[in-house]
Amino acid sequence: MANYAVPGQARYSVVESANLGMGQLGVAFISGTATYTPPTGQVVIAIQFTEDALFDSADATTADSEWPTDAQGGPGTNSVAINQTVMPQGITIFGRWKTVALDQGSAFLYLGG
Numbered sequence: 200m201a202n203y204a205v206p207g208q209a210r211y212s213v214v215e216s217a218n219l220g221m222g223q224l225g226v227a228f229i230s231g232t233a234t235y236t237p238p239t240g241q242v243v244i245a246i247q248f249t250e251d252a253l254f255d256s257a258d259a260t261t262a263d264s265e266w267p268t269d270a271q272g273g274p275g276t277n278s279v280a281i282n283q284t285v286m287p288q289g290i291t292i293f294g295r296w297k298t299v300a301l302d303q304g305s306a307f308l309y310l311g312g
Contacts, residue, residue: 224312230305236298237310243296244311248286252304260300 227243229235234255237243254260286292286304299308 224310226310227308228305229299229301229308232300232302234298234300235308237308241310241312243294243299243308245291245293245309246286246296246299247291247307247309248288249305249307250288252286252288252306253283253302254286255300255302257300260296260298 224241227235227237228249232255235243286306295311299306
């Protein structure tokens, strides 16, 4: 398993440190045709769509490590690409992304380590 270091993580308790991987490093908001890249040492761990949205058709959304990009549905076989699937308002998806890009819509991006 990969070792993800979070700057300043040593100052947290065991429980607080575990929570860093679950979106407690902050949140960002993107809309329209925006592309977001989290700060160094962080990744986007959840995407909550605030209106119907499409990922960037040029596959500018990139995954961390073995996690799928938006052009791949997931690891293994027979998963379907999500890069031009409408993500409905209110849905939240989880993963590890180094960049997130939209063609339309808006979303909150939750950051983790």
